Amino acid sequence: MHKIDMRDEESLLAHNRELAEEINKKLKERGIRSIDVMGAIGSGKTTILEKLSERLKGSYRIGALAGDLTTTIDADRIARHGAKTFQISTGKECHLDAHFISHAVDEVADEIDLLFIENVGNLICPADFPLGADQRMVVISVTEGPYMVKKHPYIFAEADVAVINKRDLAEAMEVSVEDLEADIKEISPDTRVVRMCARAGEGIDELIKALGL
Numbered sequence: 029m030h031k032i033d034m035r036d037e038e039s040l041l042a043h044n045r046e047l048a049e050e051i052n053k054k055l056k057e058r059g060i061r062s063i064d065v066m067g068a069i070g071s072g073k074t075t076i077l078e079k080l081s082e083r084l085k086g087s088y089r090i091g092a093l094a095g096d097l098t099t100t101i102d103a104d105r106i107a108r109h110g111a112k113t114f115q116i117s118t119g120k121e122c123h124l125d126a127h128f129i130s131h132a133v134d135e136v137a138d139e140i141d142l143l144f145i146e147n148v149g150n151l152i153c154p155a156d157f158p159l160g161a162d163q164r165m166v167v168i169s170v171t172e173g174p175y176m177v178k179k180h181p182y183i184f185a186e187a188d189v190a191v192i193n194k195r196d197l198a199e200a201m202e203v204s205v206e207d208l209e210a211d212i213k214e215i216s217p218d219t220r221v222v223r224m225c226a227r228a229g230e231g232i233d234e235l236i237k238a239l240g241l
């Protein structure tokens with residue numbers, strides 16, 4: 029009979045949670061607010077972080093950690109808007125974990141008061157691996173189709189804020205933004221939902237408000 033031993037996985041997750049708590053404590057002691065940004069590849073995470081950095085650079089000293097398999101494209105994009113950035117290359121790992129963050133955080137933590145962490149594009153594994161951020165945000169876009177939320181309940185249950193992005197393409201995709209929002213609310217009534225067209229900067233003010241920034 030095929031048997032899977034869950035004990036190893038459970039201890040791995042417990043270890044990650046402990047480390048995440050330590051990271052959160054360390055960030056708080058340094059006066060840094062932190063936001064973990066999750067979502068599928070291409071949903072608009074980097075675009076949103078570019079817009080947030082541009083809009084908030086007068087009010088906060090911003091840092092960003094960008095998780096990606098090999099490239100520095102996302103960190104470079106965000107850095108152009110004045111944020112201090114560091115790319116975490118995960119190799120073949122499909123999500124960031126607290127270990128990655130504990131090593132990378134010192135690269136940007138001096139003289140910042142707001143830290144964004146762009147997770148690797150994935151809607152499954154990041155749900156199980158908190159990174160020690162104060163808030164978790166998930167970005168989906170209408171181009172991912174109408175069942176995106178229903179198929180990934182765990183990540184929405186984890187999220188304080190959910191963005192429904194690319195609303196400019198909703199009609200072409202024949203996807204209802206209202207239905208996606210209702211799906212999120214059904215899974216997680218307390219998650220704040222923000223509708224955006226990030227490329228045009230629409231919804232940025234609402235997002236800033238939802239994040240309490």
Ligand SMILES: Nc1nc2c(ncn2[C@@H]2O[C@H](COP(=O)(O)OP(=O)(O)O)[C@@H](O)[C@H]2O)c(=O)[nH]1
Pocket residue numbers: 067068069070071072073074075076102149193194195196197224225226227228
């Ligand atoms: N039409 C449209 N395209 C968008 C929007 N937001 C982002 N994009 C585009 O979607 C692509 C992927 O965006 P990116 O921010 O790199 O996604 P990430 O992989 O989640 O970081 C880019 O070509 C963006 O210009 C939007 O609101 N509407």
Ligand SMILES: [Mg+2]
Pocket residue numbers: 073074075102146
């Ligand atoms: Mg990106």
